[in-house]
Amino acid sequence: MELSVTRRQLEFIRSTARETLFGGAAGGGKSYAQLIDALLFAMKYPASRQLILRRTFPELKRSLIQVSLTLYPKEWGTYGESNHLWTFRNKSLIEFGFCDSENDVTKYQSAEYDVIRFDELTHFTEFQFTYLLSRIRGTNGYPKQVKASTNPGGVGHSWVKSRYIDVLTPGEEKDGKLFLPAKVQDNTFLMRSDPEYVERLQLLDARSKKALLYGRWDLFEGQYFEEFSPDIHICRPPDMPDWWRRYLAIDYGLDMLAALWIALAPDGTAWVYREVYQSGLIISEAAEAICQAETGEETIFQRLAPPDLFNRRQETGRSAVDIFAEHGLFFDKAMGERIPGWYAVKEYLHPYFDEQGIRTARLKISPACKNLIRTLPMLAADAKNPNDTANTPHELTHAPDALRYFAGTIRPEGTPWNPDAYDKEVGAFLSYQR
Template sequence: MSAVDYIRPQDGYQMKALSSFADIVVGGGAAGVGKTFSLLLEPIRHIHVKGFGAVCFRRTTPMIRTEGGLWDASGKLYRKISGAKPRENTLEWKFEKGPKIKFSHMEHESNKYDWQGSEIPLIMFDELTHFTKSMFLYMLSRNRSTCGVKPYIRATCNPDPDSWVADLVEWYIEQDPNSPNYGFPILERQGVVRYFASENDKFVWGSTPDEVYQKCKAFIDLQVEASGGLVQPNDFIKSFTFIGGSIYDNKELLKINPGYLGNLNLLSEDEKVRLLGGNWKISSKGNDIYDFKKFNDIFTNSYVPEGQKFITTDIALKGSDKFIIFVWSGKRLVDFHVMGKSNGKQVIDKIKEYAFAYSVPFSNILFDNDGVGQFVDGFIEGAQEFRNGGTVLPNNESGEKENYNHLKSQCFYHSGDAVSRGEYFVTEFAANKKYDATMTLRERLLWERKAVKRGNIDKDGKLCVIPKVEMKNFLDGQSPDVMDAFMMREWFDFDENDTSGSNVAISQSYDSDDEERLNDLLDFLN
């Protein structure tokens, strides 16, 4: 008789996470706790239930398939179950009684709609902080069941104070900055079940379902009435808990791979506190130019006033970079245009088209003068040049040149500060326009934001941003085109660049001599 291989959770985090009856459990412990193992263990309890199915999400497919990743981990566990059959091409396991466990990605915001009409009894998110709040809420609406298993959600994550998940678990984390435990999970609150409803994209919390109902009574009653009584108030209220943990709970890992703990101790002090200690107030993004939460506000700061009209444009004719036009009214981004590979005539015509449509004087057009952008000056009379590596501008108050290595760094730092002060607004019209087949402008801005970081102070003590080649490392090799055009708006706020008295006439004319002259120049530049 062959030996029986028992599969069970370890005491500590794993046992707590797998014992909770809450509708939603988020495991937000430190690295090495065994969060992913617990996630994979969760659906096994239902593999004998006819009609049961589970989906486990990672943000991208490579994260699932990578060596030692989620798919490999599932194989180590599920192959021990009699009758379990893997289907690697579809990333799913099928069990004898029919239940399936599928692994899938949600790389782009639009991928959530791939699950429209789905009925998923158990939804799991590995690394919840990698997903957007709207993805989570949409999939919550797909969390349905007719197989007899009450629908529920399980998720894991590492601490990330800049993510929306930090707000979700706030009650479970010490928020007092004067406490020695600031940012760490509050031990006595781990596993405590709370309740919430989502009203107008905001979570409303309470210690009991009735407390939540009273806070959302008008909203919930309206929905109950509209359903003709087919749904009840409690159907809008979810139970929730958060469970932290420590690598020291994971005895099996420490036995098999004791060097992992040593590797964590090699991290910087901040990263060690975050990943080893499980602290939710230590940011891994301390060198970001744009604060995560404040940058999200640019899409809701509708109070930002209209103002003088401007165009900022980042020009690209060849390669993978995009040609970007941003149209501004004050610091309201009111429209934008993106074009892939383009020729010189298309660039000039498109800039003039937007200038005419929005009554932007040519003197209020700012173009990137590096590389091929330099041809613009000869064809849009009075347009202003932005030189990325150019001389820094003097401070408006002191008149002294500021302490940056070049103009691009100066404008990025000023832009980040202005965003933190709430000075920018991206209109809904502009935000929802498509950047490409997979992203809107809103999504692209949020994606590129993380690539704009402070660089090391140079030998002269000057502030700088990291080089573009390093920014591309955060963007799968792509250029931060929209953030460049966004940053350039700050140029107009320096007194030295005041264009309020300028008024170069707008013309849509573009004759054959212009085209011939432009082509000659482009041949020379190339």
């Protein structure tokens, strides 16, 4: 049997990393590489066990299973329709499985596999992935691996990006993980047999085209802040004179303190120049972390906290802001309404051309603010209310919420939010967006 693969597919097949992700543009030959790699592993290691997963069975049947039936030699093994299992003459097994709901992973709780292969990894939740990692085990001495392939987008986009894209240099193994970017142009077989495929991808909307044609991981289906662009919004702050107004906006809970320091330039540009992002802090510890972050030379014009931190606890009669005040930090109430606040963030992010014809925006984020940079573009729209952001994964919401409190309260020209005119302002926001 003669098998033809591309250079990138061969890199995937040869990878001995504990975890390998082959991801990026559509049409890169990722699923085909999975099937070829699975077959070669099965032939090399007698009585080995592998699991190939898709999120739903219809996806599995019309793609991987169908291709395997035409690709795998019948004289080498047989496929069982009822158990979705290839059984080879050397007793190796390749099982096709799916996890339609999050708890479907428990049906594999007693299984053992040498390799688990995820096709479209971003369709799986992080819980499903980490649970299934525990099923990779055995005493046969064979390699134990995860091999995954995917396009950007889907419910797992955020955690996949954090686990592989953000921390790995493409093509270089680190800590047992390897990321191999996929481009449609890498698939020379597809380019020869269907040269119009790229032209069809060019017809997609701008976001889908960037994700599926170019393999961009900073854009995905359902992304709330499509305006975010690292080239425009991430930049080292200038020397900021003392007379620029500086603000502190926080989102606080025991699960996370997210604090952002923002300087407002005369032209209305907001420079996010410092962050504190730390979990497990009681209020006094959070106050200490904030005080340690601030330099003695800067003057904070206004500190902003969400309305819930002003609520007094029945048992103590004190609010969170009262305790902050005891440590020398005095907060004003931020505008806490979600949708007008997110719209205000969008206004700050919205690109425009300055007088020199340079594309810019009224929000700039220092590279030092890594958590805001990481989480802001990862926020997805709420499936039930696309005007709002989703509350999950919750870890992504803290730093953007702090930014929302600032943006909803302080307009680009520095005009503070007027709570007495709240209803009028909300109506103006919603009317403007329509």
